[in-house]
Amino acid sequence: MNAQQDSAAGSDKDRVVIFDTTLRDGEQCPGASMTFEEKLEVAELLDTMGVDIIEAGFPIASVGDFESVAEIARRTKRAVIAGLARAIPGDIARAGEAVRHARRGRIHTFVSTSPIHLEHQMRKTQAEVLEIIAATVTQARNLVEDVEWSAMDATRTPLDYLARCIEVAIKAGATTINLPDTVGYATPDEYRAMFRTMRETVPNADKAIFSVHCHNDLGLAVANSLAGLEGGARQIECTINGIGERAGNAALEEVVMALSVRRDVLPYSTGIDARMLTRASRLVSAVTSFPVQYNKAIVGRNAFAHESGIHQDGMLKHNQTYEIMTPESVGVSKTSLVMGKHSGRAAFRDKLKAMGYELGENALNDAFTRFKDLADRKKVVYDEDIEALVDQGIAAAHD
Ligand code: KIV
Ligand code: ZN
Numbered sequence: 001m002n003a004q005q006d007s008a009a010g011s012d013k014d015r016v017v018i019f020d021t022t023l024r025d026g027e028q029c030p031g032a033s034m035t036f037e038e039k040l041e042v043a044e045l046l047d048t049m050g051v052d053i054i055e056a057g058f059p060i061a062s063v064g065d066f067e068s069v070a071e072i073a074r075r076t077k078r079a080v081i082a083g084l085a086r087a088i089p090g091d092i093a094r095a096g097e098a099v100r101h102a103r104r105g106r107i108h109t110f111v112s113t114s115p116i117h118l119e120h121q122m123r124k125t126q127a128e129v130l131e132i133i134a135a136t137v138t139q140a141r142n143l144v145e146d147v148e149w150s151a152m153d154a155t156r157t158p159l160d161y162l163a164r165c166i167e168v169a170i171k172a173g174a175t176t177i178n179l180p181d182t183v184g185y186a187t188p189d190e191y192r193a194m195f196r197t198m199r200e201t202v203p204n205a206d207k208a209i210f211s212v213h214c215h216n217d218l219g220l221a222v223a224n225s226l227a228g229l230e231g232g233a234r235q236i237e238c239t240i241n242g243i244g245e246r247a248g249n250a251a252l253e254e255v256v257m258a259l260s261v262r263r264d265v266l267p268y269s270t271g272i273d274a275r276m277l278t279r280a281s282r283l284v285s286a287v288t289s290f291p292v293q294y295n296k297a298i299v300g301r302n303a304f305a306h307e308s309g310i311h312q313d314g315m316l317k318h319n320q321t322y323e324i325m326t327p328e329s330v331g332v333s334k335t336s337l338v339m340g341k342h343s344g345r346a347a348f349r350d351k352l353k354a355m356g357y358e359l360g361e362n363a364l365n366d367a368f369t370r371f372k373d374l375a376d377r378k379k380v381v382y383d384e385d386i387e388a389l390v391d392q393g394i395a396a397a398h399d
Contacts (some may be wrong), residue, residue: 016259016268017209017235018252019053020046022284023068024084025249026239027057031290036068038287042240043072045283047079049276051252055082055108055237059098060091066098073102080104080146087111087136096143107140110150110178113157113165126161133168141173148176150213155179155186159197166202176235177208181224184217184247188227195231211235214250216242221250226258229268240284241292241299253277253298253330261325278331298330305336309344312337316346339386341375355383357390367393 023039026032034042039056046054056072057065073081081102083095087109099105111122111132118124124132133149140147149169154162166177179198181191191212199205212228212235214221225236242251256272263269281299285292294301304327306312314321315335327335337347348368352359359367370389375381 012269013234014268015234016229016270017052017211018050018256018270018272019055019082019211019235019237020051020239020252021055021213021237021249022046022239022243022252023072024055024057025237025245026243026284026288028245029243029248032243032288034287036064036071039068040071040075042280042283042287043076045276045280046240047076049273049280050271051079052271053080053082053106053235055084057098058084060085060088060094066094069095069098070101073099073105076102078103080106082106082108082148085109085136085140087132089136089139092136092140092143096140099144104146105144106146106148106176107144108148108150108178109136109140110152110180111136112152113162114153115158116156117153130164130168133165134172137169137172137174145175147174148178148211149174150178150180150211152180153182155181155191155194156183159194162194163198163202166198166205166208170202170204170208175208176211177205178211178213178235178237179228179233180213180237181215181221182213184215184221186214186224187220188223191224192227192231195228195233199232209234211237212250213237215245216247216249219247221248222254222258225250225255226266229266234268240280241290241296243284243288243290251297253281257298257325257330260329274329275331303327303330304332304334305338307338307340308342309347312347312350313344316350339371339375339381340379341372343371343375351383351386352390355386359390363393363397 027034043054056069059066059069069083081099083098085091085095085107092107092109095107111129137147137149151162151165195210210233212225212233214224236255238250238252238255240252242248256270256274259266259268259270260274278299281292292300306315306322311322339351345368348371367390374385
């Protein structure tokens, strides 16, 4: 670990560095582009919530990208600002220029290492790629102290060749080694084992922090990221709401809460203020116009909503019956007991009480029967509907 990472990580060996790439890999997904101002707003929130490293963009991609990375670098108070660069001298120089004004800047350079990419995309031999790694990491390291090197498509790369690439990158000065599951192909066991093998076999592996970067093509991005930690990685690359190429990246809010809720089996910590997760999710959803699915873990509209009678009854008796974290812990004001056809009498009574109605047993039964009738016809029964049916009952009793 270098000095910058050491302070970002609080020098605790189980402290996990959170590297957010919402503004780079997240923005790369079709339809998620953000304006200059929106990027600044997202970066400011990420910095305030305790993200350690913000990958602010891909400076060579466009003038706009360069300018937003440079401005985020100038303004950010705490986080390290990273700029992405292919293994091309012009890319690396441009990334170096963009992060120059950061209090702490990082160049993140990558090259493919898998046979399928080498043969069909890059048309380079393994030996040529090793030379490229040595030259580009050296160039980056001459510009900044903090250099991350990524082996694109690492999970489809033969382990012996991957180990040689990492050895060359560390020797040339890389301080973070990222092993992405670029196409979301790995399983947790494979991903964990890959990190373990690299940590154990590559000379000087302890000179760098190892990093996970997982895509969600098989819905395994978060599980793989956590498995990578067990294999020795200490940096997680992730995005708010899991946005990213194709099926997306590991969702920041999910990894953070998995580490917080299951500390008993995942003994790692982050510096994130989890109470800001919902706010961050809403901001990213608003600026990208990407809706958050209702049942999305942690930040979905239904993450703390209960409709069935059995669950509502349990929740009214004890909040841990059907919730493994409190809504407040992720910035949601309270649990909601949604009134629908599955709701029971206990939740209905509670709802009436909260709305200021104290009904006798007969009136309550009567209102509950009318509520069930209505709920059969409507997906969700709103407070106004309940008000109307209680008022109808009161009016009928006076006739
Ligand atoms: O998925 C990937 O391999 C990437 C690299 C650029 C790190 O996003
Ligand atoms: Zn990626």
